Structures are given as C-alpha cells and as structure tokens.
Amino acid sequence: MPVKLNSRDADFETRFVEMLSAKREDSADVNDVVAGIIADVRARGDDALCELTAKFDGMDLSADQMRFSPEEIEAEIAKVGAEDRAALALAAERIRAYHARQMPEDVSWTDPDGATLGWRWSAVSAAGLYVPGGQAAYPSSVLMNAIPARVAGVDRLVICVPTPNGVVNPLVLLAAQLAGVEEIYRIGGAQAIAAMAYGTDTIRPVDKITGPGNAYVAAAKRQVFGRVGIDMIAGPSEVLVIAEGDQNPDWLAWDLLAQAEHDADAQSILITTDEALADAVAGAVDRILPGLPRAKIAGASWRDYGTIIITRDLEEAANLSNRVAPEHLELCVEDPQALAPLCRHAGAIFLGAFTPEAVGDYVSGPNHVLPTARSARFSSGLSVLDFMKRTTMAQLTPGALAAIGPAAERLARAEGLQAHGASVAARLAVLNEEVG
Amino acid sequence: MPVKLNSRDADFETRFVEMLSAKREDSADVNDVVAGIIADVRARGDDALCELTAKFDGMDLSADQMRFSPEEIEAEIAKVGAEDRAALALAAERIRAYHARQMPEDVSWTDPDGATLGWRWSAVSAAGLYVPGGQAAYPSSVLMNAIPARVAGVDRLVICVPTPNGVVNPLVLLAAQLAGVEEIYRIGGAQAIAAMAYGTDTIRPVDKITGPGNAYVAAAKRQVFGRVGIDMIAGPSEVLVIAEGDQNPDWLAWDLLAQAEHDADAQSILITTDEALADAVAGAVDRILPGLPRAKIAGASWRDYGTIIITRDLEEAANLSNRVAPEHLELCVEDPQALAPLCRHAGAIFLGAFTPEAVGDYVSGPNHVLPTARSARFSSGLSVLDFMKRTTMAQLTPGALAAIGPAAERLARAEGLQAHGASVAARLAVLNEEVG
Numbered sequence: 004m005p006v007k008l009n010s011r012d013a014d015f016e017t018r019f020v021e022m023l024s025a026k027r028e029d030s031a032d033v034n035d036v037v038a039g040i041i042a043d044v045r046a047r048g049d050d051a052l053c054e055l056t057a058k059f060d061g062m063d064l065s066a067d068q069m070r071f072s073p074e075e076i077e078a079e080i081a082k083v084g085a086e087d088r089a090a091l092a093l094a095a096e097r098i099r100a101y102h103a104r105q106m107p108e109d110v111s112w113t114d115p116d117g118a119t120l121g122w123r124w125s126a127v128s129a130a131g132l133y134v135p136g137g138q139a140a141y142p143s144s145v146l147m148n149a150i151p152a153r154v155a156g157v158d159r160l161v162i163c164v165p166t167p168n169g170v171v172n173p174l175v176l177l178a179a180q181l182a183g184v185e186e187i188y189r190i191g192g193a194q195a196i197a198a199m200a201y202g203t204d205t206i207r208p209v210d211k212i213t214g215p216g217n218a219y220v221a222a223a224k225r226q227v228f229g230r231v232g233i234d235m236i237a238g239p240s241e242v243l244v245i246a247e248g249d250q251n252p253d254w255l256a257w258d259l260l261a262q263a264e265h266d267a268d269a270q271s272i273l274i275t276t277d278e279a280l281a282d283a284v285a286g287a288v289d290r291i292l293p294g295l296p297r298a299k300i301a302g303a304s305w306r307d308y309g310t311i312i313i314t315r316d317l318e319e320a321a322n323l324s325n326r327v328a329p330e331h332l333e334l335c336v337e338d339p340q341a342l343a344p345l346c347r348h349a350g351a352i353f354l355g356a357f358t359p360e361a362v363g364d365y366v367s368g369p370n371h372v373l374p375t376a377r378s379a380r381f382s383s384g385l386s387v388l389d390f391m392k393r394t395t396m397a398q399l400t401p402g403a404l405a406a407i408g409p410a411a412e413r414l415a416r417a418e419g420l421q422a423h424g425a426s427v428a429a430r431l432a433v434l435n436e437e438v439g
Numbered sequence: 440m441p442v443k444l445n446s447r448d449a450d451f452e453t454r455f456v457e458m459l460s461a462k463r464e465d466s467a468d469v470n471d472v473v474a475g476i477i478a479d480v481r482a483r484g485d486d487a488l489c490e491l492t493a494k495f496d497g498m499d500l501s502a503d504q505m506r507f508s509p510e511e512i513e514a515e516i517a518k519v520g521a522e523d524r525a526a527l528a529l530a531a532e533r534i535r536a537y538h539a540r541q542m543p544e545d546v547s548w549t550d551p552d553g554a555t556l557g558w559r560w561s562a563v564s565a566a567g568l569y570v571p572g573g574q575a576a577y578p579s580s581v582l583m584n585a586i587p588a589r590v591a592g593v594d595r596l597v598i599c600v601p602t603p604n605g606v607v608n609p610l611v612l613l614a615a616q617l618a619g620v621e622e623i624y625r626i627g628g629a630q631a632i633a634a635m636a637y638g639t640d641t642i643r644p645v646d647k648i649t650g651p652g653n654a655y656v657a658a659a660k661r662q663v664f665g666r667v668g669i670d671m672i673a674g675p676s677e678v679l680v681i682a683e684g685d686q687n688p689d690w691l692a693w694d695l696l697a698q699a700e701h702d703a704d705a706q707s708i709l710i711t712t713d714e715a716l717a718d719a720v721a722g723a724v725d726r727i728l729p730g731l732p733r734a735k736i737a738g739a740s741w742r743d744y745g746t747i748i749i750t751r752d753l754e755e756a757a758n759l760s761n762r763v764a765p766e767h768l769e770l771c772v773e774d775p776q777a778l779a780p781l782c783r784h785a786g787a788i789f790l791g792a793f794t795p796e797a798v799g800d801y802v803s804g805p806n807h808v809l810p811t812a813r814s815a816r817f818s819s820g821l822s823v824l825d826f827m828k829r830t831t832m833a834q835l836t837p838g839a840l841a842a843i844g845p846a847a848e849r850l851a852r853a854e855g856l857q858a859h860g861a862s863v864a865a866r867l868a869v870l871n872e873e874v875g
Contacts, residue, residue, distance in 0.1 A: 087853055090846035097843070101556055104546060112540070119790075120537060120804050125783050127817050141854050174853060210816040229672065232817030236665065251869070257862035264858045296857050339834065346830075347561050354555075354834035357866060361859040362835060365847040368556050369831035380646040381563050381668030383829040393819040394782075395805035398775065398790035399798065407533070410526035411801040417523055417610060418577050421732050422700045423797040426693035430793060433687070 005285070005309030009278075010319055022310055023326060027239050027268045027376070037193045037222040044197035049205050055194040060136070060167045064189060066205050071176070071187045079173040080180060087174060094366045095146050095181040101368030102154045105387040111396065117403035122395045126156035127232070129207070130390055131199035132184070133214035133224075134175055136165035136191050142174035143364060147371050147385065148213050149182035155390035160184045161209055163199060165191020192216075196223035200231045211390065213372075234385055238376035239268035242360055243329035243349075245320045246284075247336045248277030250356060255280075256287035258333060261361050263304035264297040270308040272327065274320040281311050321345035328379040331360045350379045401434050441721070441745030445714075446755055458746055459762060463675050463704045463812070473629045473658040480633035485641050491630040496572070496603045500625060502641050507612070507623045515609040516616060523610060530802045531582050531617040537804030538590045541823040547832065553839035558831045562592035563668070565643070566826055567635035568620070569650035569660075570611055572601035572627050578610035579800060583807050583821065584649050584670075585618035591826035596620045597645055599635060601627020628652075632659035636667045647826065649808075670821055674812035675704035678796055679765035679785075681756045682720075683772045684713030686792060691716075692723035694769060697797050699740035700733040706744040708763065710756040717747050757781035764815040767796045786815045837870050 008018055043051040049066040056062050083091075111121030132148045134140060145162070152160050162179055164171065166189045179187055188206060190198060196216075202208030212224060213234035224233045242262035246255055259271035275281050288305060295301055314320045321342060324332060328348035336342055339354035346352060350373030353360055364371045372385035399407075408427045415423035444454055479487040485502040492498050519527075547557030568584045570576060581598070588596050598615055600607065602625045615623055624642060626634060632652075638644030648660060649670035660669045678698035682691055695707035711717050724741060731737055750756045757778060760768060764784035772778055775790035782788060786809030789796055800807045808821035835843075844863045851859035 086849060090849040090853075093843065093846045094850060100550070104548070105558075110540060114536070114804075118803060122541075122805070123779075123788075128783075143850060143854065229812070229814065232814070251865075254862065254865055257858055257865050260858040261856070261862045264856055291858075291861075296855070301858065343559075343832070347564075348828075349830050351831040351833070354832065357837050357840045358833055358835045359862040359866060361851055361856075361862045362840065362844060362847045363831075363833055364859060365850045366843045367554060367833045367835065368550075369558070369833055373831075374828075376665070378665065378668070379828065379830070381828060384831055386829065388824075392784075392810075392815065392817060393822065394785050394815070395787040395799075395809075395820055396779070396790065397787070397794055397799055397803045397805055399794045399803065401793050404793045404798065407529065407802045408798060410529045411798045413522060413526040414530060414579060414801045415797055417526075418579065419732070420697070420700060420797075422693055422696040422727075422737065423800060425727075426690065426697045426795040426797045429687075429690050429693050430795060 005305055005311060007281070007311045009313040010315060010323070019323065025308070027270060027308060033218050033222050034226070037219055037226060040193040041197040041223060041226055044194050044203065045201050048203035052190055052194055052198055052203060055192065056190060059192055060165050062166060062169060062189065069188045069190055069205050071189065073185070076176050076180065076187065079171060079176045082173040083177050088177065091142060091174065091177055092181060094143065095150065095178070097366055097368045098146050098150045099154065102151045102370070102387050106154065107388065107391065116406040117400040118407070119398040120396065122393050124391050124393055126158070127210045127390050127392065128157070129159040129161070129209040130157045130211045130213065131161045131163065131209040133195060133212065133216050133220055134162055134164040135216050136167050140164065140172040140175050142172065142178035143371065144215060145175055145178035146182055149179065149184050151370065151385060151387045152390045153183050155387045157390050159209070160186070161199060161206070162187045163190045163195035165189070165195070193219045193223035196220060196227055200227035213385065213389065234372065234389060235374060235378065235382060237372070239270065240265045240375060241270040241272070241329050242331040242333065243272040243274065243324050243327055244333040244335060245317065245324060245342065246273065246275045246280060247317070248275070248280045250280060250335045252280060252283035252287045254356065254359070255284045255335060256291055258359055259284070259288060259305070259309070260291060260295065260301050261359070262331070263301035263309065264295060267300050267303035267307070269304045270310070271305060272310045272312070272329070274312045274314055274323060276314055276316060276320065278313050281313055285311060317342055318345060324349070328377045330373045330375045330379065331363070333358070333360055348379050350374045350384050404430060405434055441741055441747060443717070443747045445749040446751060446759070455759065461744070463706060463744060469654050469658050470662070473655055473662060476629040477633040477659060477662055480630050480639065481637045484639035488626055488630055488634055488639060491628065492626060495628055496601050498602060498605060498625065505624045505626055505641050507625065509621070512612050512616065512623065515607060515612045518609040519613050524613065527578060527610065527613055528617060530579065531586065531614070533802050533804045534582050534586045535590065538587045538806070538823050542590065543824065543827065552842040553836040554843070555834040556832065558829045560827045560829055562594070563646045563826050563828065564593070565595040565597070565645040566593045566647045566649065567597045567599065567645035569631060569648065569652050569656055570598055570600040571652050572603050576600065576608040576611050578608065578614035579807065580651060581611055581614035582618055585615065585620050587806065587821060587823045588826040589619050591823045593826050595645070596622065597635060597642070598623045599626045599631035601625070601631070629655045629659035632656060632663055636663035649821065649825065670808065670825060671810060671814065671818060673808070675706065676701045676811060677706040677708070677765050678767040678769065679708040679710065679760050679763055680769040680771060681753065681760060681778065682709065682711045682716060683753070684711070684716045685773070686716060686771045688716060688719035688723045690792065690795070691720045691771060692727055694795055695720070695724060695741070695745070696727060696731065696737050697795070698767070699737035699745065700731060703736050703739035703743070705740045706746070707741060708746045708748070708765070710748045710750055710759060712750055712752060712756065714749050717749055721747060753778055754781060760785070764813045766809045766811045766815065767799070769794070769796055784815050786810045786820050840866060841870055
C-alpha cells in the first residue's frame with residue numbers, strides 16, 4: 004500500500020522525512036568490473052571491443068562491422084510504419100524548435116577604464132550518445148540527447164547502441180536519422196563508454212558523453228569523467244502531482260501510474276488539499292493497475308514508494324514539493340500560473356489539467372532528461388548549453404592596465420605570488436617610461 | 440630544460456602528442472581515508488568535526504567555537520592595511536559587475552498549437568564555499584567563488600576554512616565580508632566537505648559546494664557529488680601564450696613564470712612564429728627565475744613541463760592551442776581580435792600585450808576558476824549559472840493537447856509504456872465527448 008500522510012498529523016514531519024530519505028536505488032557495486040573493461044579497451048582497442056561484444060551481446064563482430072552502413076540504416080528504417088514515422092517527426096520538430104531558443108548569445112562590452120570584457124560560447128567538437136539496447140531502447144531519448152547537440156553546433160555526433168543477438172529497434176535508427184546522426188556503432192555497455200572516451204582505431208574519441216544506461220554504463224561514465232564531459236547520472240524517475248479537489252481522479256491516477264510503470268524504483272507522489280480526491284485517486288489506481296501490461300513493475304513502485312499527502316492549502320503543498328525537488332511536477336489546479344512561482348525546485352513543471360507529464364516525455368518540446376533524486380535543488384535538465392562551453396574574454400588598453408593593474412599587483416604580492424605581480428609591474432614600468 | 444619543438448620537424452607530431460599526454464598530476468589515492476572521514480561525520484556530527492580538527496589542524500575546538508563570531512571577524516579584518524583593503528574592494532566590485540551580466544532571463548512563448556512553453560531560472564538555496572588554509576588561502580578565490588553565488592541570489596552562503604594552529608588570513612575574512620558571507624567555520628579538509636554535504640548540529644547542509652582544495656578535499660567533493668552539486672575538480676594550472684616576433688620577451692617570460700610559480704605541476708607553453716623571440720624569452724626566463732621567491736617551484740614547473748613551440752604561422756599556432764585547450768590563453772599579437780575566433784577551446788582568453796593573465800586572476804572581472812587539463816574542450820569556468828538551475832515549463836490548452844497528444848500516445852505505445860499513452864488518451868476522450 005502507498006503511504007498516506009496528512010500534514011495535520013503529529014508525526015507528519017517524521018514520516019515525511021522518512022519518505023524523503025528512503026533510498027530507492029540499489030547501487031550495485033560494479034566499479035571494479037568496469038575499471039577492468041575500460042583498461043582493456045584502452046590497451047587493446049577494437050580487439051577488446053569485439054571480444055566484449057561477443058561476450059555480453061552474443062554478437063560476433065569484426066571491427067569493420069561495428070558501424071552501421073548507410074544501407075543497413077535505411078533497411079531498418081524502412082520497417083517503420085507511416086504513423087510512427089509521423090509521430091517521431093512531429094516530436095523531433097517540436098524538440099528542435101524548443102531547444103533552438105536555448106542558443107546563448109556572445110556578449111562584449113567596454114567598461115569606463117577601457118577594459119573590453121565579455122564571453123563567447125562555442126560548441127563541443129565531438130559528442131557521443133549512449134543508447135541502451137533491448138526494451139529500454141527509447142527512440143524519444145535519442146531525440147532528446149541528439150537534437151540539443153545538433154542545435155548547439157557539435158561537429159561530430161556518434162551513437163553507440165548495443166544490439167543483443169543482432170536485434171536493433173528501427174525507431175532508434177529513425178530517431179538518429181531525424182536528428183542527423185549518421186555515425187552509429189553496434190557497441191554497448193562500459194566498453195562503448197570507454198571507446199568513446201579514449202578512442203580505438205575504429206571509433207575516434209569524443210569530448211562529451213551523454214545518455215542513459217544501466218549500472219555498468221553509469222559507472223563507466225563516472226570513471227571517464229574528467230577525460231571527457233558527461234551529463235548527469237540519472238537515478239529512478241519520479242513525479243509529484245499537486246491537485247485541487249475538482250480534478251478528474253482518473254487522469255491523476257493515469258499520471259501516477261505512467262511514472263510507476265517506468266521502473267519498480269520509480270516514485271509517484273500526490274499532494275492534495277482534498278481528502279476525498281485523494282481517496283478517489285487511490286481507488287482509481289487500484290482499479291486501473293491490474294489491467295496494465297506493466298502491472299508488476301507499476302504495482303511494485305506504487306506499493307513501495309507511492310505516497311499521498313493531504314495538506315492544509317496549496318502553499319503548504321508547494322513547500323513540501325520544494326523539499327522533494329521532484330524531477331517532474333504537475334500542477335493540476337485551477338490557477339497553475341499562480342502556484343508555479345512558489346515551486347522553486349523541480350526539473351520540469353507541467354501546468355494545468357491538460358498537460359500530462361507524458362506529453363513532456365515525447366512531444367511538448369522541453370527535454371525529458373531531467374535531474375532525479377532531489378538533484379533539482381542544484382541541477383537542470385539537459386539543454387543546448389550542455390553541448391557548449393563559455394570562454395571568457397578580456398582585452399585591456401594600456402590605460403586600463405594603468406588603472407587596474409596596480410591593484411592586481413598588490414593582491415598578487417599579498418598572496419605571495421611575486422611573478423604574478425611582476426608580470427603587471429613590468430608592463431606598467433614601460434608605460435610609465437613612455438609617459439615620462 | 441623546457442621542451443622546444445618546431446612544427447616543421449619530422450618528429451613534431453609525435454613529440455607534441457607526448458607533451459599533450461604527459462600526466463602532470465600525481466593523484467594520491469586517498470579515497471578510502473576520505474570515505475572513512477565522511478562516514479564518521481555522518482555518524483557523529485559535531486563530535487567527529489571537533490576530533491578531526493584537533494587531529495589535522497592542531498586546534499582544540501568545542502562545537503560552539505567552530506563558527507567565527509562577528510567580533511572575531513571584525514578583529515581580524517582590522518589588521519588589513521588600507522591599500523590591501525582598497526585593492527580587494529576594487530577586485531570585488533569589478534568581479535561583481537562582470538558576473539551581474541551573466542544573470543540569465545526567464546523565457547516563455549506560446550506556439551501555434553496553443554502550448555505555452557519556456558523555462559525559469561532559480562538560485563540554489565544554500566551553497567558552501569571551501570577555502571584552503573595556510574599558504575594556499577587566497578582571498579581572490581573567496582571573491583571568485585562567493586560573488587557569483589551572491590549575484591545568483593543564493594539565500595545562504597557558508598565558508599569553511601581550516602585555521603591550522605589557529606592561524607587565519609585576515610584578507611580571507613575581508614574577502615568574505617566584501618562578498619557578503621557571514622557564516623564562516625574554522626573547519627577544513629574532507630570533514631568540512633562532509634559537514635556541508637550532510638549537515639551536523641552546528642553546520643546545516645548546503646545544496647552546492649565549490650572551491651579549491653588539496654587531494655583530500657577533491658576526493659571528498661567527488662564522493663559527496665549527487666548528494667550535493669559540486670564545481671569542477673581542478674587540476675594543475677596552465678597558460679599558453681601565442682606571440683608574434685615584435686613582443687617584449689621580458690613580459691612574456693614573466694607571464695610564463697607567473698603560471699609556473701603556482702605549482703611544480705603547472706605548465707607554461709609559448710607558441711611563436713619567431714625563433715629569435717623564442718630564444719629571447721627562454722633567455723629571459725633563465726635570467727629572472729633564480730631571483731624569484733618561489734624559484735624552486737617555478738623552476739621545477741618550467742624544467743619539467745615548460746614548452747616552446749615554433750610554428751609556421753598564427754593559424755597553425757591556434758590549431759595547436761585548440762588541441763591543448765588551455766585554461767588560460769594569451770594572444771600577444773598585433774591583431775588579437777582576428778586571432779581569437781580561431782581559438783575555439785580555452786577557459787579564458789587574454790587579448791593583446793597589455794592583458795597579462797595575472798590581471799585576470801584578480802581584477803579584470805571574469806572568473807579565475809577555469810577548466811584545466813584539457814577540459815576546456817567541454818566545460819566552462821565558474822559563473823553565476825553554476826549557482827542556479829533551470830526549470831522547464833509547459834502548459835497545454837485542450838486544443839494543444841488535441842493537436843499534439845495523439846503523437847505522444849503513439850510514441851508511448853511504441854515504447855511499450857501503456858499508462859503513458861493512456862494518460863493522454865483519457866484526457867482526449869473527455870475532450871472528444873465534450874466536442875461530440
């Protein structure tokens with residue numbers, strides 16, 4: 004049974020903190036295995052990739068078979084029906100339009116002292132996108148990772164996707180094509196991350212690696228971090244729904260179950276001011292659940308982590324939501340625009356009854372790669388900025404150096420860094436001579 | 440002796456790659472020690488902090504002595520002379536002015552389908568700044584970390600700084616005051632990072648931790664990452680200077696030595712089209728070095744990692760610089776504005792002969808916390824954005840859901856996520872009824 008709390012209860016704070024600190028992820032310690040795989044790929048390159056792919060994916064590949072040929076890609080894509088194709092194209096176009104607005108601008112100005120200052124954005128040269136194989140091969144994730152990279156202007160974009168026993172999801176290849184990615188390798192697991200970070204004869208290294216994966220992939224990303232950039236390490240997904248009493252309980256039940264069906268470790272939380280609605284939603288979940296194809300997964304999630312909280316008012320609901328800092332936050336209330344400013348920590352906010360979280364997973368436009376496990380307190384979803392970096396710029400005139408250089412010299416000497424100070428002083432001396 | 444390379448030489452590529460891949464950091468494996476310290480602070484809180492501070496910093500503190508009182512801060516700050524105070528105030532003001540321009544704007548628009556989309560930036564609630572003790576206690580670093588957090592709007596800002604044997608640098612406290620930080624603890628090392636990440640009775644936890652530190656501090660930051668956000672893990676510092684023949688060799692020598700004096704692992708690289716200038720700079724370094732207070736450190740850095748490269752032209756110099764992706768890049772050339780666009784990967788660019796890197800360490804305005812060890816390929820210096828996060832927003836009208844919902848439903852079913860699809864379908868069914 005899901006937990007049901009009421010903020011008026013004496014033990015509420017204790018039980019809320021208990022819910023907050025429940026550890027949802029069983030973090031298998033695979034670090035040593037992964038370190039071995041990375042070392043092997045670094046030492047033996049393609050040979051290691053072929054052996055590991057035979058071992059883990061049951062695929063006998065030679066190095067020149069790792070990459071999908073254009074013909075192989077076309078043949079797979081041809082299997083996709085017209086309706087799926089149209090839906091994926093709509094999603095790609097909307098994701099592209101949203102992310103295009105994230106492109107940052109370069110800035111430059113000259114201050115009264117004569118210092119021209121600013122910064123400049125530039126794209127990462129090469130990025131690698133990991134795509135899980137098997138059931139978790141989500142074409143929507145390909146779009147959500149590859150399109151921001153393309154919009155950012157990344158020169159070279161690579162996909163690694165395992166094809167266990169040769170099976171690939173045609174929709175994944177179509178998503179890659181829609182996003183403009185042509186360099187796709189049948190390699191998965193920690194070995195794919197190692198190959199993209201360090202390079203082999205066949206797979207040239209990249210500068211940044213993003214994308215979801217299992218515990219091995221996550222551990223490999225952590226281990227190559229520093230050599231390359233990585234996106235976040237995602238934990239189990241979560242949704243928090245704040246609802247007023249007049250909402251449709253079936254809709255809310257579907258939203259909670261949509262989150263729960265992802266993963267037995269996913270979490271669905273309903274906060275409402277109306278106890279009758281809470282009971283109606285709980286009843287609807289119980290009615291709907293058994294009929295779901297993924298009833299076992301969704302049922303485990305709802306039983307172990309499902310939570311319903313009754314609050315005095317919406318402000319209290321927002322405050323509790325801020326302590327959860329949910330990945331997804333639905334505001335199913337009469338005036339969501341008034342409630343949103345109170346909700347400070349969330350990866351994505353879905354406003355109003357007609358914005359179910361599921362549209363955000365696919366077609367609304369914002370990214371679905373979002374901070375989990377309370378990390379929305381300090382981090383953001385994937386964006387164009389993750390595939391760019393900012394270089395700061397400064398140019399001083401002799402006059403500007405004369406104005407602010409002496410302060411730099413003084414601070415350098417206070418920090419015991421004489422050469423720092425002298426690099427300024429040597430220039431000022433020549434300037435003073437010229438003036439003198 | 441520093442390495443001297445010429446891009447016309449047959450073995451140039453081999454030797455350049457050798458230089459690029461030289462490992463400059465001796466990464467002591469302190470992970471187990473640090474894991475023990477973190478576990479101890481989590482388990483025993485303030486008691487552990489007091490014991491560890493006695494052990495590592497030779498300071499007997501009770502829990503209520505950890506925090507500097509306002510009177511203690513004022514008494515230390517009173518020791519700072521007027522000129523140092525003025526220099527630090529100038530630096531603070533210029534850093535504030537630069538970072539104020541980084542404040543991002545919220546964006547919102549409504550697309551033709553009726554979806555109102557956008558994103559909203561908000562500050563992290565609480566941030567902790569680590570400041571090393573002893574000789575490496577740089578007041579400039581306090582400004583560079585604390586001011587962006589203040590500009591971002593962080594509610595609560597904490598500093599932890601070890602005070603070995605009770606010694607504190609008054610300039611560090613003045614820098615904290617100038618940046619508006621009043622919550623300062625005499626705690627250092629991995630125990631300070633653990634306290635800020637997990638909280639104790641005395642030190643409430645924060646959401647983000649930034650700031651430099653030794654191997655223990657760096658390892659602790661890596662280990663608490665996920666629980667809190669962290670900034671980059673900085674490696675040894677580096678500068679790359681691109682110079683034309685007419686530049687002042689003494690100025691360039693000072694710039695190379697300013698980098699070298701930081702750390703025996705620091706790296707200074709000169710790339711020039713003019714062999715005579717290269718020799719003149721090398722000579723100037725040899726002449727200046729012995730007289731430096733930090734001659735031993737600077738000498739070791741220049742001997743082990745110093746590099747001079749002669750290239751055919753400036754374009755080749757820029758291409759080589761991009762492969763280094765230096766933390767600091769000086770363009771000591773006639774037309775630095777023309778060369779800068781060719782330099783794609785660098786943490787900060789200093790344009791022209793009157794912009795020595797040292798002014799950027801203190802007073803020019805841009806942040807001096809910058810990506811090292813080639814990570815400028817994929818990451819940026821510290822900024823206001825590091826203390827903020829972006830929440831994406833979406834609100835669909837019934838019409839918008841009718842327009843794009845069916846594509847979401849189709850993709851959800853293609854990914855085997857039935858409840859996702861049904862959460863959209865349930866709403867569309869009611870809309871269709873209402874229309875019908």
